[in-house]
Amino acid sequence: MSKRNKSLWRLLAVLLALVLVAAACGNDDDAADTPSDAADNANDTADTADDDMADEEMSDEEMAAMDDDEMDDDEMADGEMADGEMADGEMSDEEMAAMGDLSVAIVAPSAVDDLAFTQSMIDAVAALGIEPQVTPGTFIIEEAATALRGYAEDGVDVIIAHGTQYGGSLEEIAPDFPDTTFIWGTATDTMDLPNVFAYAPAADQGGYVNGIIAGALTESGIIGVVGPVEAGDAVAYINGFEAGALAGGATEVNIVYTGSFGDVALAAETATAHIANGADILTGSAQMVVGAVGVAASNDVLWFGTQANQTELAPDLVVASQVYHWEVVLEQMLEQRANGTLGGEAFLLTLENGGLVVEFNDGFDLPDDVRAAADAAIAGIIDGSIDTGA
Amino acid sequence: MSDFFTVSVLVATLASGIRLATPYLLAALGETIGQRSGVLNLGVDGVMLLGAFFAHWTALETGNLWLAVVVGLFTGLVMGVVYAIITVYFKAEQGISGIGIFLFGLGFSDLMFEVKVGTPKFTTQLPPVEIPLLSDIPRVGEALFSHSLLTYTAFLLVPAVAWLLHRTTFGMNIRAVGENPQAADSLGVSVNAVRVKTILIGNTMAGLAGAALVLEAKVFQPNLTQGLGFIAVALVYFGAWRSPFVMAGALLYGLVQATVIQWKVLGIISRQFSDIAAMAPAVLTVVALIVLAGRVQAPRALTKPFERH
Structure with missing residues (x-):
């Protein structure tokens, strides 16, 4: 066997050993064996x-x-509800x-x-x-x-x-x-x-409600927003949030679209820049916001979520999240x-049809008057008396 | 614009730019060593992703950030072994092999994240290390001398890599193998051994870059790097295969990113131009590469497998 082939086999042996070690360390219970x-x-x-x-x-x-199907069957059997009498939906x-x-x-x-x-x-x-x-x-x-x-x-x-x-x-x-x-x-x-x-x-509807709360809670009056690409529901959420925050008492809402849905590092640096500029409350949209939430958590800055309930990312600092119920x-x-x-x-x-729900973090001590303002905003949006501006 | 030219904002921008530049610099320095020996590795991004995931997972499981750094390094080393076998021993085409490594890293880190972590979870952050006396310099000390140890390591590696390439026998062999492997071979230099070593060094540094990225962000997500590794490869060309210029490119890229962020926060860049401004670092890199094209000489044996005639 030539010297080169010996080296090759040695390398392959080392690699195989590493694969076996990795396999041994794996947890079969958690592993996904197939797609x-x-x-x-x-x-x-x-x-x-x-x-x-x-x-x-x-x-x-x-x-x-x-x-x-049991209930429908029972109802039908009892004759209480015929097909033609079924309620809408x-x-x-x-x-x-x-x-x-x-x-x-x-x-x-x-x-x-x-x-x-x-x-x-x-x-x-x-x-x-x-x-x-x-x-x-x-x-x-x-x-x-x-x-x-x-x-x-x-x-x-x-x-x-x-x-x-x-x-x-x-x-x-x-x-x-x-x-x-x-x-x-x-x-x-x-x-x-x-x-x-x-x-x-x-998304502007829940954004507006989040903004109302943020505007009431901010002490510096400055709020930072970490957005992705300026498109889709992110724009609606951010526009609604801005309108709500200004209506709620904030003096300045600084909005940054990082240009990326997934760049966690950029989102983190954007959050850092917001805080350096005086923001004491942050929000953002899209999956890269975890980077910004991490910065918020390190600096004890409040966070407002959207799309899903983000409370578990920072249980002490997430005030509320607009949750999509598709x-x-x-x-x-x-x-x-x-x-x-x-x-x-x-x-x-919408908030009206229940597709959007503002979920509050039970672990955050939200003042009663602020909660009342949020509830009033939700009611106002549903009955049409509040325009989110979006 | 006057808001930007205040000391506090400039210092914050400088510090942010340095943080952003760190993973680029670590990956690009490793790639520089590899390319000087004639090996192109387009898989840097994939190796970074793997290094980032395994470092993050280690940090979550053990809480030991320095063990996480070591695991990031080791992950890069393992990928280096794989890449060395593919490109040096099997003499596969380097560009395609690198893309294969990237896709493997992208997919495997994603799969491992889904299986082992599942949802975004935060680790602690590498603590900033304040350099005695220097960090006390008003304003500037905060920006330059209050970073994590990995950031200092990245910048200290710049002269170290220059010294390695230009002041050591191994460095001379690397350059000889990258320029004229046949001549180096005829003089008794083992071309394959040199290339294997540079691949291992380069991939280990890519793994470290991934660890630096994830430990700064404190959280991992699929495709965390967002193509950062490809920018690192471009920065090697940008820096003309010289570590100080590579550092300059990484710093420029990071500082432009940080400046764009600050300008957006301060409202200097209006929202209409927000997405266009986000492209500024990449556009700058492309322009620089166009300007440099033809003016700098790449290692002559770059991407060419070695065949003894």
Whole structure:
């Protein structure tokens, strides 16, 4: 054996040993052996994280309808409710069965447990009692397009393209699969495609409420905002927050769009710059805000969240989070799909329809008058007496 | 604009720029050594991601930040072994191999995060080390001499790398192998051994860069680097394969990023131009590369596998 070959075999032996050590250190219980296992793990986590939320957000009737068919059967047997008498939004046995049979897949840009955009959708689908297939981390649009087309070719009934940036790909793919329903957001139009539903949050509403609270709590009067790319629901949230904060008593709201949805380091430096400039309260949108939350936590600066409940990131400092409950509109879309309508409608999450909920951190001692102001703002937005300015 | 030219804001911007430049500098210095021996590694970003994840995971599990740094270094070393086998022994095309390493690092760090961590979790931060006397210099001391030990390490490595490349026999061999491997081989220099060593050094530094990034941010996310490793590779060209110029490029990149942030916070850059301004560092790098193109000479054997004739 030549000297070179000996060296090569030595290197391979070392590498093999390292692989074996790594394998030995692994935890079989946690490991995802297959892609479907990984998706199952994601679903399990989502289920666990959002059981409480699901219970809170769905009416008794809806929960019963989701869980089983017994109640409807009993009601029908008692003759108390005929099909024609069913309240709006409730579903018949047939509709429920049809919806339950639907296969659903999600393509999303970030991690399944990002405590932000992607997790909010996985939680929502889980809240409907559906176990979706998930392809997370598709921040590269071409990868997302491959996943979307792959699910469609596999015969998945409903495919959720959870990212504004996927619109271009969807416009090409959706016409090739006319029997598949594509759900796209955040977006306010369906691109005139009959098999595309669109969804978007009126994020300015929760932003305004967060802003009202922040404006009341700030001592310096200066509030910093860490935004991603100036697009989509981030803009709505930030505009609403700014209007609310100024109405609530802040004197200055400094808004920075970092230009990235995922650059944690840049978000952290932006938060540092805000604090150096006098901000004593911060907020932000998109998955990179964890970097900013870390800086807020290091400097004892209050934080307001959006998209998902971010309390666990900084339990002492997160005051409130606007949480997206996509399930409110997803349920309507799946119902339509079960009834044979494959798309063609855009849906909006609002405080009024329960798609947006401002969740307060019970661990934060919010003064009663501030809480009352927040509740008044929520009521005002719902009854139309408050304009968020967005 | 006058708000920007106050001492406190300038100092904060300088300190921010130095923090931002640190991972670029560590990765770019390692890549400089590798490229001087004729090995291009486009997988730096992937190695950084792996170093960042395993450092973060170690910090979460043990609470020991210095063990996390060591794990980041070791992760880079392991990836160096893999890359050396691929490019030196199997003589695979370096560009494609590097992209493969990047994609592996991107995917594997993502998978490991999902399986082992799952959700954003904070670690503690490497504490700033104040250099006695120097950190007491009004204003400037705070910006320059109150950083983590990894930041000082990165900047101290600049003269160390220059010394290694230009004042040691090993450095001379590295440059000879990068310029004319056949001639070096004929003089008894083991080209493959030199390249393996530079690959191991370069990847270890990339792992360290990942650790520095994640321990400064205190949190890991999939694709944490956001292409930072590719910028580091570009900075090697920007710096004409000389460590002081590479440092200048890293500092320039970090300072432009920090300045743009400060200008946005102060409202100097209006919101309409916010996203355009975010591109400023990358645009500056591209412009610099265009200006430098043809004026500096890359190592002649760069990207070329060694074949003994």
